[in-house]
Amino acid sequence: MSAQSKSTQTAVVCHGGVDLRVEEREIPAPKDGEVQIQVAVTGLCGSDLHYYLHGANGIFKIQEPLVLGHEAGGIIAAIGPNVNKDFNLNVGDKVAMEVGVSCKSCKSCRKGRYNLCKNMRFASSAKTFPHLDGTLREYMNWPADLVYKLPPSLDLALAALAEPLSVVLHAYRRANLQPGSKILVIGTGAVGLLTCALARASGSTSVIAVDIEQGKLDFAKSQDWVTGTFCLPKGPRVSGLEALTVAEDGWKALKASEAIQSVEGLEDGFDAVFECTGVESCMQLAPMAAAIGTKVLYVGMGTKVLSLPCGPSLLSEVDLIGVFRYANTYPDALSLLASGKLGNVGSMASHYYDLKDAQNAFEDLKRGKDQNGKTVIKPMVGNLSLIGK
Structure with missing residues (x-):
């Protein structure tokens, strides 16, 4: 009608x-x-x-x-x-x-x-x-x-994914990564999953996803969007020094996980970390997981005032990069969705x-x-x- x-x-x-x-x-x-x-x-x-x-x-x-x-x-x-x-x-x-x-x-x-x-x-x-x-x-x-x-080959239902994919494209452009990069994605909501899919499609050889929900990690693995996963234990959303301790413990657990140990060279950290939760303890974990001289992309919307471990980041020349929505991405996002290069993204719905x-x-x-x-x-x-x- x-x-x-x-x-x-x-x-x-x-x-x-x-x-x-x-x-x-x-x-x-x-x-x-x-x-x-x-x-x-x-x-x-x-x-x-x-x-x-x-x-x-x-x-x-x-x-x-x-x-x-x-x-x-x-x-x-x-x-x-x-x-x-x-x-x-x-x-x-x-x-x-x-x-x-x-x-x-x-x-x-x-x-x-x-x-x-x-x-x-x-x-x-x-x-x-x-x-x-x-x-x-x-x-x-x-x-x-x-x-x-929409491109003729793109299903109408998938048009809704152009918005979160635009966020991912904007973040990925700010990361300026090369094929062969080793990527960590914290959080596997729609943005995190699409980040994994884009990283794999762009030639990243290692894509590790972290979440507190095993079901989402299993889904990412079933789509071949990740090479490894790690499920962090659920806990309270804390801040300040307490959150920093949680983050340090999380990084120790992350480094000890089978997923990380099974991929050569990740003991030194990742070429880029995409933080897609906005949870303060996860935002603090991200720089600790980054390799010397690399980048952290803060994609998730965090709290207005937060504490980040800037000391280690500054000494390691890790760039902390903010990502706010997107610009000049929609045509590329729609073309990418229609191309099939990201795999079965329709399964996200x-x-x-x-x-x-x-x-x-x-x-x-x-x-x-x-x-x-x-x-x-x-x-x-x-x-x-x-x-x-």
Whole structure:
């Protein structure tokens, strides 16, 4: 059903901590330069879960009801006025949406680093106010210059992976690695798994993944995205000196693990460490695992104030590199997803839910397993009929 034949739509709206409501909302007409998209699928991620559980993501607290979701793909339902013909967008096109709207005029934007735009409005983020609604709804109007046609061979459901893969591409570009590199990935959520897949596809000879969930590590190994895994024991999220002790103990355990010992040369550390959790103790572990003169990429969003073991890092000339979202990645991410070079990335979409069942998706993501005990990798929520589910 097209938006023209109906006036309201279903939306999944967060009003606060564990206060998620399925509501009916108006469908506005697209404005100048916008296209209207029938959203097919949204992948849930860690920031969505934080908003669901706490009504906030770090220091960014919801001030008004907010539609969650930002990893999405859909089908163009209408073209608004004055959409540039050079975009070659037409009704019926399958597309992915880049959901950060930058100002295009600040210094960062002019340099092409629009991910650092101080005026960025990001869909489903409470960082700016008024908030910009996300993708967990039936229809959304979006700037045409942030909408990308899918390669013909790319399944519509996989369009939702372009957003986390963009984060990974941005991090990998900042790492500037060569084939044959030895990589450590801490955390095997969607971003961590895609980091492993990209590292293997880029010629890394050793890719070791670390997590506290054995099921996710087993999944990474089943896809041949890693050469070894190590499951850290679960423990409290601690900080300061206590966290540093945990990190040191974790590195000793990591070095002693069979996965590390079985790969020649890793006793001296890794060529790059991708920290994809944002957990302080893991962020502290990362520099200890890096080889002399190498890099740590902080991909996970950590706390605003944290303690890092900078002393050893400085003496070893280990570069600590921040990674914030992405810039100029979407076309490459979509091409890479369509190429098949990353392997069976579609298997990451472990669970599918209709919009009206979004709360079940969030609860399964919180547990890390569904009600049958199956590991949840990436829950997908949306109009399942559009993706043949």
